[in-house]
Amino acid sequence: MLAAARAGSHALLVAPTGAGKTLAGFLPSLAELIEAPTDRLHTLYISPLKALATDVQRNLLTPVAEMGLDIRVETRSGDTPHDRKVRQRVRPPQILLTTPESLSLLLSYEDSFLLFSDLKTVVIDEVHAFATGKRGDLLSLCLARLQAISPGLRRVALSATVADPDGYRAWLAPDGDIDAVALVQGEKGADPDIAILLPEDRVPWSGHSGRYAAKQVMAEIETHKTTIVFCNTRGLAELIFQDLWKVNDLSLPIAVHHGSLSIEARRRAEAAMADGRLRALVATASLDLGVDWGDVDCVIQMGAPKGSSRLLQRIGRANHRLDEPSEAVLVPGNRFEYLEARAALDAVEQGELDTDIFRPGALDVLAQHIMALACARPFDAAELLGEVQSALPYSALTPEEFERVLNFIADGGYALRAYDKFKRLTHGPDGLWRVAHPKFIAQHRLNAGIIVEAPMLTVRFKNGRSLGKVEEGFAASLSPGDTFFFAGVALETIGVKDTDLIVRATAKQARVPSYMGLRLPMSTNLANRVRHFLAEPAEWARFPDDVREWLEVQARRSALPRPGQLLVETFPHEGRHHLVAYSFEGWNAHQSLGMLVTRRMEAQGLKPIGFVANDYALAVYGLEKIADPASLFSSDILEHEFVDWVQGSALLKRAFREVAIIGGLVERQHPGKKKTGRQVTFSTDLIYDVLRKYEPDHLLLKAAWEDARARMTDVGRLADLLDRAADTMLHIDLERVSPLAVPVLVMIGRERIVQGSADDDLLIEAEALAAEAMRED
Numbered sequence: 183m184l185a186a187a188r189a190g191s192h193a194l195l196v197a198p199t200g201a202g203k204t205l206a207g208f209l210p211s212l213a214e215l216i217e218a219p220t221d222r223l224h225t226l227y228i229s230p231l232k233a234l235a236t237d238v239q240r241n242l243l244t245p246v247a248e249m250g251l252d253i254r255v256e257t258r259s260g261d262t263p264h265d266r267k268v269r270q271r272v273r274p275p276q277i278l279l280t281t282p283e284s285l286s287l288l289l290s291y292e293d294s295f296l297l298f299s300d301l302k303t304v305v306i307d308e309v310h311a312f313a314t315g316k317r318g319d320l321l322s323l324c325l326a327r328l329q330a331i332s333p334g335l336r337r338v339a340l341s342a343t344v345a346d347p348d349g350y351r352a353w354l355a356p357d358g359d360i361d362a363v364a365l366v367q368g369e370k371g372a373d374p375d376i377a378i379l380l381p382e383d384r385v386p387w388s389g390h391s392g393r394y395a396a397k398q399v400m401a402e403i404e405t406h407k408t409t410i411v412f413c414n415t416r417g418l419a420e421l422i423f424q425d426l427w428k429v430n431d432l433s434l435p436i437a438v439h440h441g442s443l444s445i446e447a448r449r450r451a452e453a454a455m456a457d458g459r460l461r462a463l464v465a466t467a468s469l470d471l472g473v474d475w476g477d478v479d480c481v482i483q484m485g486a487p488k489g490s491s492r493l494l495q496r497i498g499r500a501n502h503r504l505d506e507p508s509e510a511v512l513v514p515g516n517r518f519e520y521l522e523a524r525a526a527l528d529a530v531e532q533g534e535l536d537t538d539i540f541r542p543g544a545l546d547v548l549a550q551h552i553m554a555l556a557c558a559r560p561f562d563a564a565e566l567l568g569e570v571q572s573a574l575p576y577s578a579l580t581p582e583e584f585e586r587v588l589n590f591i592a593d594g595g596y597a598l599r600a601y602d603k604f605k606r607l608t609h610g611p612d613g614l615w616r617v618a619h620p621k622f623i624a625q626h627r628l629n630a631g632i633i634v635e636a637p638m639l640t641v642r643f644k645n646g647r648s649l650g651k652v653e654e655g656f657a658a659s660l661s662p663g664d665t666f667f668f669a670g671v672a673l674e675t676i677g678v679k680d681t682d683l684i685v686r687a688t689a690k691q692a693r694v695p696s697y698m699g700l701r702l703p704m705s706t707n708l709a710n711r712v713r714h715f716l717a718e719p720a721e722w723a724r725f726p727d728d729v730r731e732w733l734e735v736q737a738r739r740s741a742l743p744r745p746g747q748l749l750v751e752t753f754p755h756e757g758r759h760h761l762v763a764y765s766f767e768g769w770n771a772h773q774s775l776g777m778l779v780t781r782r783m784e785a786q787g788l789k790p791i792g793f794v795a796n797d798y799a800l801a802v803y804g805l806e807k808i809a810d811p812a813s814l815f816s817s818d819i820l821e822h823e824f825v826d827w828v829q830g831s832a833l834l835k836r837a838f839r840e841v842a843i844i845g846g847l848v849e850r851q852h853p854g855k856k857k858t859g860r861q862v863t864f865s866t867d868l869i870y871d872v873l874r875k876y877e878p879d880h881l882l883l884k885a886a887w888e889d890a891r892a893r894m895t896d897v898g899r900l901a902d903l904l905d906r907a908a909d910t911m912l913h914i915d916l917e918r919v920s921p922l923a924v925p926v927l928v929m930i931g932r933e934r935i936v937q938g939s940a941d942d943d944l945l946i947e948a949e950a951l952a953a954e955a956m957r958e959d
Contacts, residue, residue, distance in 0.1 A: 186364040192337040197368025207305040222300040223274040230311040282321040290557040309339035319543040322573035323551040345535035375507040384728040388928035392513030396425040406480040423464040434461040486522040489705035490529035525711035543575030546845035560614035597877035658836040709766040736921040753916040767899040772800040794929040815907040838886035839866040
């Protein structure tokens, strides 16, 4: 890294956790500051998490203090006090640790040109956490502006888990000049020591959380110094924490940490971990990235890891030392998850990482960035276009698209140009664009940011009685007539009005699970490895006896899908006709597919009752026999049912709300007061309806449609599945349930049971179903 710095080249450092990446990233800056002291801002460190910046400050201050260096290191984020933010712009530290959003705000000030004029280095930590999403779009645009202010600026990026270094080098480089970025690779550390925890009796048929193993997990915590227990969702983290607390017979200090907790609660947990006062911390992705706590000597993953890169990242939180193996335990929730855990373990052993998909930059992010730059000083459109195109996500942006974005900021677009509140930019006689009124500068700084918090909707009967709240994301997926369980009651959707989900009680079978919020999708790499296991009986000798027997009986009674093949089974069960498709495209894609397939079943008179899904399979069930599954999986479902579903549900409205906020069309807060979720939703719904009617090709409607397709439905994986369904489908009609169908079919019962003896009832139901499936007569 020192050699790359002395040669003046940009650098991507890929090295395992514990190799000293962060200090290697900073070392050239420390050397330069010793050789040529300055009181100007020298190095900017960009972190994906506020917690990470705080953690790095702690670990960087120690060596700086030990060497007696006169170097100030400070953090700047949304949590930084206002007076310190003001002082940092006048008298900046030599090293500033910040986030993409805070950097964007700094660039909106007139004095940003003075502040960054002597900037020598930008260090981007955990670059894989940014580059392929909207925060990465914003950061790449900010880097382009910093390079314009300080042309000699060096860019440095750090990561432990990058499958395609050249992709990241191109993202990091100005103008995509990959040769300008040196690739520095750290030596491989000790191989991790990963075990799959098996229950005392046998691997469960159902579930996805590993909650059955609470006692065994507590035993691991008791025998280690400090353990991080990772969960894939915030809700699961809360449940696992409660489960562990009940079996914590030694009253060991344990805590929980996730993004929904208050900043005070998170900071308390982080400080307790840093001081070695906790024996275990139950956490979500909020701690996936490089928070360095030296005392952590074990990582436990509850449920399947969903990707080898994510697993490696989490394992790296244990034993921050290169010469000692990190110790990790995987706790699979069911038999499919056992196969997934084994697949992840194999991928890690073979050094196979999940690939990242780079995509064109989002136009709502570009609109926010242009407004930030306009707040700092007037600009020439042609010059700015060249600067924007030097950022890889926007390298293919056409002058026409750029002009559309400019005009959108200038007047809101054709349908909104009559309203002064949308006229944020003016084009002066000198040919420069500038902010139309100072109030828009204050408005931008109050409302800027890429992360839009998901509001909750109140579930209400028509008479106004409230039943509680659900995530807007779940409500957005419902169309009138859809049914779901909530608070122990079967409910039918009437519609969404403002921030209320209006329902009525129904005797119908509830179709849609009430835990719709997005989950981590299983990576394609792991899905392919699980498919390989199913098709290769030679692999089965490595599996526990009950998992091997499960696959052997399935092979005799039905079939196991070959890689690339879509196995579809149909069979009667408990007076209904079931179809199970083993598509391995992940829970999110299967949720969307379930909605679409049941709609098509209705159109064909098959009287669907509902569907359930996991990462591996989709099960739909109804009152009529499904004789021709191929007609339910034809690719035109995306042209007809999918478009109707997205436009008929509140899905597009939700996506529009996010792009309208990011694009600056709607404010989250006014000076002195914050808008409620209801006010923001009302504003965006009103604008959405106007644009749908009068300007259907509006920039933000297109951006919303892209978001709705890509992020909320995994539509890419869905399209691939439907494209190959006709050619690869193997349909087997059975007399009764198959062994492979048990894990997904058990979920049908789960929706009906709310309290009391839920676990016992589900266990009895699962065992009865499994006994029927495994019977070979």
